[in-house]
Amino acid sequence: MSEPFDPLHESVAWVADTGLFVACGRQQNNKYTALERFANRNNLTFVIPQRVYEELGGAPNRSTPGQTPINSARDAGWVQVADEPDYANSTVSRVMDDVRSYIARSSKRNEDQIEKADTALGAVAATLLDSRDARFVCVVTTDIDAGEGAVAALTANGFEDRIQVIDGFELLDKIT
């Protein structure tokens, strides 16, 4: 995977998906402390879409995601829940449309089977870049389709070389 910018540079916002936290908890001796340490050492915060927060919170108690300490991570400050994406912003909505087409194509589904919520990663990244809250965005996900879709859509909408995707499984391997 080519890296157009250094993901650990201070001007980079990290956007994380549900799968990162699930993968973290599924490893032997769950790796949340390693993820927290990684965030603290590099002075970064994992920004998560609202729906990711709701998904993790709504998981059955006996499942891995049901045991994710997402609230304490949020209280400790290394996870932050994003504001709702600015859907009225034409750049954000174009990015979401493009992500939807990308996922539909790559998963061999009709576009009407892809929901707005599936484009949340791209929407949050577009909002951060368009509002100039971040110069660069790094998307961490275990959903390769969604990650690549976000990169393709943002690249097509004027943010080339300002977004990259990091495979959540690889990141966890690296930091643990």
Added chain:
Amino acid sequence: MNCMSKAAGDPEQAINGLMSIAQLLEEPRLARLYTLVLREGEITIDDIIATLDMPRTTAYSDMGTLVDLGVVTRDESQKTHTYSAVPITLTADLDGDEYTVTPTLIEAVGRSPQDQDLDLLLEKYGLGKLAAALTYAIPYVDGGMSERVAARELDLQYAFAIAVLHALRDVVQDMEPADPYFDDIRNAREQSPSAED
């Protein structure tokens, strides 16, 4: 219905094979043992005990059961007996609803006692759901389906569905090289839910 490659054409063996596979799917301990032998090719009792950390008496008794079921053979020509697995596959077709069971599904069942997500899935939704989840894990692992699309179509709580996909990702990665019938497993990428019924 086609049971165990060797048994093609023989009705008695076909039904015996069906019952053997059903028993593996019902008993995770036997399932785990069977797929271990399949992955290893040839294995001795000592290696089984060391790998699975199980009591010797249990290992002997379970291996005896697998031999009786016809899914494992024992080579007694050497002083140290070795076991090898008979690759099994079963295609069920019930009024057009078709599914091919292969060693990959058996491995998923075998892992369930050690995996809280697979265990919860089996307990709450049953074996059918696990089999369905596997059809999504296959395109998910090879990059042919978005995790979110798979999770939604599985119709489980989202984050839980992702945990199940992650659990099956490990199963698929371990079994693809070992399961000779892997390509026969249904692939959900080819079956859009709206196209059904």
